[in-house]
Amino acid sequence: MAQNSRPKPEFPAWPQFGEEERTGLVRALEQGQWWRIGGSEVDTFEQEFGAYHGTPHALAVTNGTHALELALQVLGVGPGTEVIVPAFTFISSSQAAQRLGAVAVPVDIDPDTLNIDPASAANAITPRTAAIMPVHMAGQMCDMDALGKLSADSGVPLIQDAAHAHGAEWNGRKVGELGSVAAFSFQNGKLMTAGEGGLVTFVDAGQREEAFLRHSCGRPSTDRYYFHKTSGSNFRMNEFSASVLRAQLGRLAGQIDIRERNWPLLSGLLAGIDGVQPQTVDSRATRNPHYMAMFRVPGLAAERRNRLVDALIERGLPAFAAFRAIYRSDGFWETGAPRESVESIAARCPHTEAVHEDTVWLHHRTLLGTEEHMHQIAGIVSETLATL
Structure with a gap:
């Protein structure tokens, strides 16, 4: 067969969906509350996604970029700080830090795994470094042994950009079990999707509580009098997206x-x-x-x-x-x-x-x-x- 006459392959479509997604959307519709404060889909999705990834501390947000930005803010990133990022990544990794007023410091990668090089990250640490962001490129997890040691030795926290790493494991440990904050994306091309969406997993309940406040304009879920306890923005996921993502997780x-x-x-x-x-x-x-x-x-x-x-x-x-x-x-x-x-x-x-x-x-x-x-x-x- 001539080289250009080879038939085009027909791959499975993406996104994949079926009755599970339809059932979820109807369930969200009929509950009569379409935002997370009055509904149950987002809360349930957070519990299910967190359990699958090894942590009880998960917070769903509007998209993966916001997930990174919120996670960095909880880690204390802001003006006058620096965040070490791989030079080879989607630009949201750096922009999330830059939008908080921090300086993004690019470092080199391993040419084989295409992930951040721990030695290059170590060389970039300064007194202003507030976080190191390993990006699990294409789902291949970074060297979390070396990076975990670097974080412990330097006192600089890690934030895993896990936009590509839903369900990934390192030495049998899930993303949420590695002792660091992680941010996920549910954009249309990702491994599970609702068109857009994001989620952050946290190490402890205190981080998750602060993040909840900041993702809801600084307002506690039980507030009736517009008492905003922190600065923040509206990064809340809606109930319809969460219902689809519950099916996608399955x-x-x-x-x-x-x-x-x-x-x-x-x-x-x-x-x-x-x-x-x-x-x-x-x-x-x-x-x-x-x-x-x-x-x-x-x-x-x-x-x-x-x-x-x-x-x-x-x-x-x-x-x-x-x-x-x-x-x-x-x-x-x-x-x-x-x-x-x-x-x-x-x-x-x-x-x-x-x-x-x-x-x-x-x-x-x-x-x-x-x-x-x-x-x-x-x-x-x-x-x-x-x-x-």
Whole structure:
């Protein structure tokens, strides 16, 4: 068969939904209270999600960016402080800190796992550092052993950006069991979704109580007289979103099982293509939900990588260019940027400089396909690379 006549693969659709979501929406509708203060869907979702992730202290919010911002505020991040973030991440990781008036300090990543490098994070700590933000890239958890030790030794708390890591585990421990705050996203492409939404898991009840106040304009849930105890904003999740997310949570484990089964096959096939390097899986990450199927083509310049992405899309693969290094986006410099040049940051982030140009990712719905799909993906990637 000629290379461009290969049929386009038909992957499972995303989002996935069914009667469980419909039932939940009707349940939320008929309870007659559509916001969290009078309803029960958000409260119940928090309990269910927290239990699944190993903590009783969960708070649902409007989106993943707000989840990060709220979590950072509870940790004391604000003007005059710094937050260490990986240079290779979606820009919400840095913007959440910057919107609080803090300085975001980008550090380099490991070129294999694509996660924050603990040694680079350690070198960036100053007396102003208020938090370190590991981002579990594509569901592959960061080195939480090294980062946990760094946090304990330095006294700087961790905040896990777990937007890609629903259901992930490190050495058999769930995200909420690792002793640090974590923030999740339920945006439309995420591993479970209500279109938008977010959630924070906390270490203790006191943190969760402060966060509740701040996510509800500083107002306690029992207040009748508009007595606002803290500053804050309206980050409350609505009842309809929570009802959908309860159903989505019920699907999560089975979907992770499928992706965990398919990734070793796809990864091996991709690794067999000359010049292709799949994201490495750390053996200590005992449960990886695989938000993205990521691979590098080291040495590929951004322009050719972008052509590769366009060609893969044309062949039927839901492909995307990797995140741009945060310091190479204009938005990073508008507020809360470090007092150094792009070139200075790039010089100390050589792995990020390479990765953000040579990496491609495929949407996780590809990993919900069949073994035949995995072979189709690898064949299309191989054929397409040969034409660049």
